[in-house]
Amino acid sequence: MDFHVIKTKQFPLSDGILGTKKQSDETSKEQKIGIASLPEENINSKKKRKVDVLDCTSCEHVNKEGNEEPHNSYLYKNLDLAFPSVKRRSLQWRKIIRNNLDLDYTLLFPCDVADSLLQVLENELDYFTGDLAKIHIFGKWLDVPRKQVTYGDPGLTYKYSGIVRPAQPWPQPLEAVRDLLGNVTGYNFNFVLVNRYKDGSDKMGEHKDDERDLDSQAPIASVSLGQARDFYFRHQDTKPPKKLNIEKVLLQLQHGSLLLMNPPTNQFWYHALPPRKSAPGVRINLTFRKIIPH
């Protein structure tokens, strides 16, 4: 699963249904879209994979002085929760379509905002411990190889991997990200699962997010902060007995990125975040979901 990294110019916009705002003074900054996948026309090609990387590590942090409108009422620990610089920016989406896979990827947050948001979440979130930090698989209770916590609207719960997790009240910064995603995608997410990977040894195994409680018409919106990590999708029928010849789709999820897993992706494809010694930093991932209340 080796990646060949190339840096590319921006991909064409495909903002249609996603309703992103255009006109921006920040798009002139050299930004490279970060995604690793085969170009659509090369699905069955045996050529080496090319990975396009939108790399936040190389972009200069924005000097806000004089450029920002005051939004003091939202100012929160050096983070403006109205996300004005995000709303002003023109998002460059990459669409990936395969056999029942449907993804949209963009760099949502400029580096400075992503840095601040990561810092705030590092300071404020408390992760599950004890029994709440375990999952139940094949009759065994196992430690989750990362940290997790869940938030959402009052009364909601989420059942996955043999466990039930309550929606704790929204922390202000996550509520603000939820609202931003509502603007960007048009979906009202009511729940978020937070995963914290302390280093490259923390991981997530192959799974589908196909629980019955999820609204099957809504995407899952995955925001990544911190260490860039490899991520892949594997079609369910690539193993025996069917052994279909459908290639994995490989991505590298960058600091500040947003990945939309649109229906019916999670009916047909597994996804996973494999361990990576070469990715030693902390990463926080937020998967915003729409749960059907009972």
Ligand SMILES: O=C(O)CCC(=O)C(=O)O
């Ligand atoms: O950390 C990630 O990017 C993956 C998270 C994920 O798949 C999940 O929360 O279900």
Ligand SMILES: [Mn+2]
């Ligand atoms: Mn998942």
